[in-house]
Amino acid sequence: MAERSPRDPAGTLIVVLGPSGSGKDTIIDFARETLRGRSDVLFVRRVVTRDAAVQAEDHDTLDEAAFLAAEQAGAFAFTWKAHGLSYGLPSSMDGHLALGGIAIANGSRATLPDLRRRYPTLVPVTLAVAPDVLAARIAARGRESEAEIAARLQRAERFALDTPDLTIIDNNGAPEIAGRAFVRLIEQVSARHHAIA
Ligand SMILES: Nc1ncnc2c1ncn2[C@@H]1O[C@H](COP(=O)(O)OP(=O)(O)OP(=O)(O)O)[C@@H](O)[C@H]1O
Ligand SMILES: O=P(O)(O)OC[C@H]1O[C@H](OP(=O)(O)O)[C@H](O)[C@@H]1O
DSSP: OOOOOOOOOSSEEEEEEOSTTSSHHHHHHHHHHHTTTOTTEEEOOOEEOSOTTSOOSSOEEOOHHHHHHHHHTTOEEEEEEETTEEEEEETHHHHHHHTTOEEEEEOOGGGHHHHHHHOTTOEEEEEEOOHHHHHHHHHHHTOSOHHHHHHHHHHHTSOOOOOTTOEEEEOSSOHHHHHHHHHHHHHHHHHHHHHHO
16 A cells, blocks of 8 residues: 555545445546536546456556555555456546546545545545346456356455445446436535635
8 A cells, every 4th residue: 555644635535435336437437428528527437457348437457566565666656466467546636636626536445444545535436236137237247257257256345344434336227327327426525615715
């Protein structure tokens, strides 16, 4: 974990958390489309050590050695490991937050305490999906092998996000329903920024 001294940026980081397959990328993509042209809202492009050939969210890819080198050179605002992969949020995100913007990132439940320490104004969001729906969606996506799917489903149950300020969005229904709920949350954060400004 890349630990730096905590700061209190003018902007707000909205982090989308939830088990693999719960729909984090789906609602982020929906919001990106809906809010296209909004320069105050940054959709953070992650750096992941996942093979670039694997169909996944639009992320930058580095191998482990290059990721480590980039991390040591200060390229990341925040990093973590999961599923045998390394993930990084680029340091440009901090520049956007320092200017008072809203940044939206796909994050890890395991890192919530560290994220909160580093971003005190963090807005955490999670998706609620029934276990059988989750299993079916991961399998239908076809991105992972059977063993990897089993490991992801096991990990799905390992984290109880017990935090009072958590926004829970139901994603058992159509993706647009959860997507619209997420856009409403972003608009609320944006309105709060304008009220303060
Ligand atoms: N409401 C929904 N209805 C039907 N399918 C959905 C819905 N939400 C997401 N999906 C599908 O479920 C699969 C998993 O969704 P998605 O990739 O967005 O999840 P994720 O939380 O980002 O997963 P990961 O953390 O593994 O990247 C995708 O194939 C997506 O199209
Ligand atoms: O289980 P937890 O710690 O919540 O999340 C672990 C990681 O898994 C997912 O990534 P992906 O499925 O590889 O895109 C999340 O985005 C996170 O980075």
